[in-house]
Ligand SMILES: Nc1ncnc2c1ncn2[C@@H]1O[C@H](COP(=O)(O)OP(=O)(O)OP(=O)(O)O)[C@@H](O)[C@H]1O
Ligand SMILES: Nc1ncnc2c1ncn2[C@@H]1O[C@H](COP(=O)(O)OP(=O)(O)OP(=O)(O)O)[C@@H](O)[C@H]1O
Ligand SMILES: [Mg+2]
């Protein structure tokens with residue numbers, strides 16, 4: 001599970017200060033799939049990065065499980081993320097010199113863990129990446145890169161998966177595959193999934209939707225499918 | 227206008243060869259807004275890059291206006307693109323060391339042309355970028371970066387605008403702004419607009435939709451809104 005308490009993130013200072021987050025409090029439980037929606041620039045990616053320990057808030061607290069992040073050293077934070085967090089970045093962040101297959105296995109390699117061949121096969125097959133594994137990101141389409149980024153986050157079966165607009169570059173069939181994968185991660189593996197999306201169809205896969213605007217939570221919707 | 231005749235683009239060779247384009251013929255007239263849809267990996271970005279002269283097809287012909295691209299030197303191709311083409315890239319391709327404002331003006335600067343202050347103000351205001359102009363791409367949200375990429379393509383009022391999934395990272399309000407801008411470029415400025423999208427709502431802004439699959443045109447739909 002993940003918790004945020006009174007998160008504030010300010011860039012700059014004085015009258016050019018940007019309050020990317022302006023007091024966000026929220027809790028995300030195990031086995032819960034939360035979608036986060038809101039206008040461009042409303043703070044969604046900033047919130048995700050703070051929740052995953054990739055960015056430090058100006059003030060406020062984040063907890064992953066019972067571990068508060070603010071007290072941790074960089075090393076401890078890195079180890080915590082490696083063990084417990086998967087992140088699908090809005091801009092993919094694949095390593096250009098590694099193949100798709102190497103990018104997908106990277107978190108396991110860094111954690112010194114062996115891949116589970118059946119799980120790896122499941123992830124690669126359902127995301128339709130089997131014949132692209134030996135290609136580097138520059139040789140992949142935008143949607144293929146996005147699916148590689150998703151596969152990389154799914155491979156370690158982490159406690160928490162953060163997905164920042166994971167279907168923005170995908171056609172509806174590929175998008176549905178990613179979304180059903182995320183939902184079964186929640187239902188079957190009891191993971192916590194937090195997904196930013198602009199797409200109401202994608203939000204419909206979640207158990208609830210949080211609405212962000214101007215760095216604050218503006219509302220919540222439970223069981224979003226009619 | 228833009229024309230493609232029997233375009234083929236092959237990557238690799240032998241039995242690992244990938245036919246990104248497998249014989250595409252299409253024409254895009256002035257004052258026409260065409261959407262291109264199709265599954266991830268079907269060749270949409272490859273087609274756009276070949277049509278814009280950013281990539282050389284394995285075989286086949288591309289014409290922009292009455293100028294065939296295959297005979298041109300690199301220098302002539304660069305000048306043609308600079309004068310006549312705007313391109314919104316699927317991965318934005320903003321220069322990280324320039325501010326948003328500098329990125330937006332870059333094509334004009336390279337062409338040695340002065341910005342039209344009223345047009346620049348119109349583009350920046352309607353895309354809601356006014357207070358982000360002094361920030362570099364790393365300080366912008368994903369959607370803000372995408373809007374900067376759109377603004378950069380619109381600034382020179384080129385004959386042809388290629389937009390590769392220009393609303394994938396935008397909420398519906400920002401997306402609608404970009405799409406209505408593209409449509410008025412067609413209606414009022416008689417530009418040719420070719421837009422790749424996965425979003426049926428975005429495709430609804432176009433005059434017609436071309437469907438791509440496995441590197442080939444699989445169908446066409448005119449006046450896609452019901
Ligand atoms: N340099 C390359 N080497 C090998 N294959 C490539 C290369 N560049 C692209 N491809 C392949 O060509 C095919 C078409 O790619 P393209 O980027 O045109 O797809 P797309 O329709 O734009 O997909 P998306 O909707 O995911 O952006 C894909 O299967 C891709 O992996
Ligand atoms: N390093 C920075 N310096 C200044 N402002 C920043 C910086 N990083 C982000 N911002 C600003 O913080 C605000 C929130 O950004 P964020 O990336 O969280 O938005 P978002 O909700 O993810 O938007 P999108 O839907 O466009 O991806 C934006 O206005 C952005 O420009
Ligand atoms: Mg974002």
Ligand SMILES: [Mg+2]
Pocket residue numbers: 141142143270271272316390
């Ligand atoms: Mg593409």
